[in-house]
Amino acid sequence: MDKYWTKYRVVIIITVFFVGFYLLSIQFDEWFTYTMPRHQIIQLPLMFLLGVLLAQAFHSWRVKDLGWAISGLIFIFSSIIFWMLPHSVDKAVIEPEFNKLMHVNMIISGALLVAIYRELIFEVKIFFLGMLSAKLGAAGVIMKVFNLLLCSSFDIRQQKETGNYFIFLALVIFISTIVVFFRMPSIKSRERSNFLGY
């Protein structure tokens, strides 16, 4: 089994990637854009994870330079912010082409994150996760607390529900970050860079 996995790893991963892309971006796109939680909590993160999956096929994808790595993280963070803006959400629901742009952007962001994390120092990895958690938490609170409809394509009930899920996601990422951070106090810097196996 291991022998086949090693030999055909790239082919298997790329096949799963394309099947996943077809299902998420084409076959079930309408289902995903039907409600706000499906669009923001399921489709958007799954597209990101597809990018992460794709990067597993190519271990040579590494961003070694710190300047470019930080730039990549800024790009990823900005992409997430952009696609969570109410204007972007509405546009993605109304225009399928714009929604496809979101899918491609998220895939690139996911793959880029893996490439960056493989060489990034531990402290910056933790900082990025902390910022991501804060961003998701803030977005969740705004959606939950605001009694004004932000995205015209959905309703207030869905908005508040999505807010709850964002807060939950933020807590999961935050707690995971804290657990990993405090489990590694004595590991040397180089070994700590091997965070999550990268």
Next chain:
Amino acid sequence: MKLKTVIIPLITLGICIAIISKWTHGFKAFTIFSYSLEEASPLNKEFPEIQLINHDSVLVNLNEDPKYKLANFVYLNCPFVCHKINNQLEKVYHSIDTLLVPSQIEFVTISFDLDNDDVERIRNYRNHFKNIPGWEFAIPYEVDEQEFDVFLKNIGVWIYKESKNRIINHSTYIYLISPDNKIVKIFDPEREDNNSIVTEINEWINTGQNIASL
């Protein structure tokens, strides 16, 4: 630390901020409603001409009316928000000095649902409101959908018709139009309370009267 380590991220940050800034009209418009309004920038511009027909089957042209007009846009199959806004407007109407309505200011509610709303429907809808002389309910008259879409876009009203049902997503802004046909104030009824709307309307009308008397 190499200069490259700082410069490249700064440039990336600058580009990302520029893109988000453009998308949100300088961080002022995060929703599609507010973006459409900012894009149109209708404030202090002339209210575009449009022929309407009111609930009494009388042709109306707002540009020819030398009074202040308070205009809002609805559709009668709206499940909730349009009626909420009109109920709010009814309270605003009854809060304004009766000497001003309808002599100085008139209310106009315009339906943008060209497919389903007609004179009879808006007449029946208007009958739900009590004692509102000077408040007209109207629909576009002999205006095709494309023309009307251009009109709405020019004043920053965003509408989107969902294909799967008869729901029309839309912005809820209320426009105060001066006697010389300029859009002088745009109210957001979901964010502003009735008292502040009434106060501003009174100020505009009184200011207009004061200037006219000089």
